[in-house]
Amino acid sequence: MKLTEIELEIVEVLEKNARIPVEDLAKMVNLSVQETEMLIKKLEESNVIVQYSSIVDWSKIAGQEGVTAMIDVKVTPKRGVGFDEIAERIYRFKEVKALYLMSGAYDLSVVIEGKTMNEVANFVSQKLSTLDSVISTTTHFILKKYKHDGTIFEQNDDDKRIVVAP
Amino acid sequence: MEQTKTYLSETVNALKPSGIRRFFDLAAGIEGVISLGVGEPDFVTSWSVREAAILSLEQGYTSYTANAGLLELREEISAYMEKGFHVTYSPKKEIIVTVGASQALDIALRAIIDAGDEVIVIEPCFVSYAPLVALAGGKPVTVQTKKENDFKITAEELEQAITNRTKAVILCSPNNPTGTMLNRHDLEEIAAVAKKHDLLILSDEIYAELSYDEKFVSLAAIEGMRERTILISGFSKGFAMTGWRLGFVCAPEEITQAMLKIHQYAIMCAPTMAQYAAVEALKNGQEDVIAMRKDYRRRRNYFVQSLNEIGLDCHIPGGAFYAFPSIQSTGLTSEQFAERLLLEEKVAVVPGDVFGESGQGHIRCSYASSMEQLQEAVKRMKRFVERI
Numbered sequence: 001m002k003l004t005e006i007e008l009e010i011v012e013v014l015e016k017n018a019r020i021p022v023e024d025l026a027k028m029v030n031l032s033v034q035e036t037e038m039l040i041k042k043l044e045e046s047n048v049i050v051q052y053s054s055i056v057d058w059s060k061i062a063g064q065e066g067v068t069a070m071i072d073v074k075v076t077p078k079r080g081v082g083f084d085e086i087a088e089r090i091y092r093f094k095e096v097k098a099l100y101l102m103s104g105a106y107d108l109s110v111v112i113e114g115k116t117m118n119e120v121a122n123f124v125s126q127k128l129s130t131l132d133s134v135i136s137t138t139t140h141f142i143l144k145k146y147k148h149d150g151t152i153f154e155q156n157d158d159d160k161r162i163v164v165a166p
Numbered sequence: 167m168e169q170t171k172t173y174l175s176e177t178v179n180a181l182k183p184s185g186i187r188r189f190f191d192l193a194a195g196i197e198g199v200i201s202l203g204v205g206e207p208d209f210v211t212s213w214s215v216r217e218a219a220i221l222s223l224e225q226g227y228t229s230y231t232a233n234a235g236l237l238e239l240r241e242e243i244s245a246y247m248e249k250g251f252h253v254t255y256s257p258k259k260e261i262i263v264t265v266g267a268s269q270a271l272d273i274a275l276r277a278i279i280d281a282g283d284e285v286i287v288i289e290p291c292f293v294s295y296a297p298l299v300a301l302a303g304g305k306p307v308t309v310q311t312k313k314e315n316d317f318k319i320t321a322e323e324l325e326q327a328i329t330n331r332t333k334a335v336i337l338c339s340p341n342n343p344t345g346t347m348l349n350r351h352d353l354e355e356i357a358a359v360a361k362k363h364d365l366l367i368l369s370d371e372i373y374a375e376l377s378y379d380e381k382f383v384s385l386a387a388i389e390g391m392r393e394r395t396i397l398i399s400g401f402s403k404g405f406a407m408t409g410w411r412l413g414f415v416c417a418p419e420e421i422t423q424a425m426l427k428i429h430q431y432a433i434m435c436a437p438t439m440a441q442y443a444a445v446e447a448l449k450n451g452q453e454d455v456i457a458m459r460k461d462y463r464r465r466r467n468y469f470v471q472s473l474n475e476i477g478l479d480c481h482i483p484g485g486a487f488y489a490f491p492s493i494q495s496t497g498l499t500s501e502q503f504a505e506r507l508l509l510e511e512k513v514a515v516v517p518g519d520v521f522g523e524s525g526q527g528h529i530r531c532s533y534a535s536s537m538e539q540l541q542e543a544v545k546r547m548k549r550f551v552e553r554i
């Protein structure tokens with residue numbers, strides 16, 4: 001689907017800040033509020049904008065720190081459906097936060113979130129490895145998130161400029 | 167006690183202290199100020215550019231460069247100017263890397279001015295022009311532009327300021343503080359006057375990368391103007407590199423060699439580390455420039471519309487990152503408005519008259535601030551305007 005210049009601008013702004021008031025967004029792209037609302041609706045309906053969510057630093061919330069693991073999975077693709085069928089079986093689990101088909105040494109990259117390492121380990125050993133087409137899994141736990149989806153978690157971005165300058 | 171004699175020169179004594187300085191002192195003492203008073207990008211220099219400077223330090227590039235700057239950088243500048251602005255300058259003979267556009271202005275003026283020569287300064291404008299002319303021994307002749315003309319100088323207004331001592335005109339587009347950008351037609355009009363009176367033009371194109379509605383046209387690209395133009399630009403604004411202190415000047419060989427004489431005695435060369443950073447900026451930084459420009463444009467659209475909505479009449483600035491609204495509807499002077507806005511609502515803007523007489527009745531607001539800051543500033547300004 002090809003977007004107009006203005007639709008692209010709207011997507012760019014909303015991707016960075018989904019909570020911007022539509023009145024302000026309308027001004028930024030030089031449209032009326034109604035026109036802007038219509039375009040946003042169109043972008044939502046065509047699934048270009050899939051969802052609005054927040055980036056949360058769970059490590060800051062006591063008792064909710066959780067763990068994230070990235071699991072490299074080798075599978076046997078099936079005739080006719082390739083990797084799609086096994087991918088679907090995997091991504092339907094709510095523990096799976098992301099799933100990608102990869103080039104290279106393994107086939108699927110699965111991102112799992114759980115409360116504890118044990119929980120993730122159980123998921124891998126009981127749910128993931130036992131699937132018919134899965135040949136092997138390698139689990140990597142994430143120790144610290146520095147940057148996620150383009151957002152740096154601990155950023156010192158104070159304005160360092162002097163207050164008034166020519 | 168008896169008054170001791172002053173060692174200061176008459177020229178320096180006669181320079182007026184900058185009105186910006188006073189405002190800075192006032193604003194610096196207050197907590198929680200949203201500053202729209204800053205004439206520089208809010209972006210930090212791209213990481214790849216900073217990383218290139220770090221690498222140059224690690225590799226030990228800490229000595230002087232050629233007076234005119236690293237040849238590699240001059241070659242990049244030459245290619246950049248040709249590709250982006252359709253002007254051709256020889257890297258070896260017609261380009262000097264300077265300590266910001268500021269120093270480029272200084273050497274350009276010193277290279278051309280004899281005592282008493284007049285240089286036309288079109289106001290409102292960047293605060294350094296007139297003092298630099300005076301320091302070079304010249305006489306700044308100011309011309310005022312009008313809001314009705316979007317602060318563009320007309321050919322007649324320019325001609326009226328010309329005398330037989332006029333040597334040059336300083337032109338700035340996109341302009342600080344008005345944001346006004348001159349299009350090809352405007353430039354052609356000015357060019358015709360320059361040719362008719364055989365004047366040189368110092369064209370300050372430091373904001374060239376930040377033009378939002380029309381493609382920027384360099385004065386040197388106008389028919390017959392290259393030989394009478396000193397083109398001044400740099401990395402501060404478009405590449406978000408103000409603190410690196412790096413700019414450049416392009417001019418015909420004779421003028422460039424004269425400027426180089428001054429440059430080599432006064433400065434030796436621009437900072438080496440910054441020059442390596444600039445090479446990276448020109449080689450790989452264009453994408454970041456485009457992204458910043460898009461961002462500024464959206465903020466401009468938001469901010470200028472918001473100003474008009476709260477009753478501060480503002481023309482649409484075609485470039486730079488300044489809005490220059492009229493505050494006449496409030497009945498206050500620029501100074502009163504800016505001072506009260508700062509004290510009562512903690513928003514710092516710069517009174518327009520700091521940039522020249524014709525800036526009276528206006529304030530300069532820089533929209534090089536995050537959207538969140540701009541939204542909050544608009545809220546506070548609205549409250550302020552409604553109250554007075």
Ligand SMILES: Cc1ncc(COP(=O)(O)O)c(C=O)c1O
Nearest residue numbers: 166266267268292342400402413
């Ligand atoms: C119109 C204009 N010219 C020149 C300069 C100086 O720029 P530089 O940092 O390259 O010395 C500025 C900076 O504010 C400016 O606004």
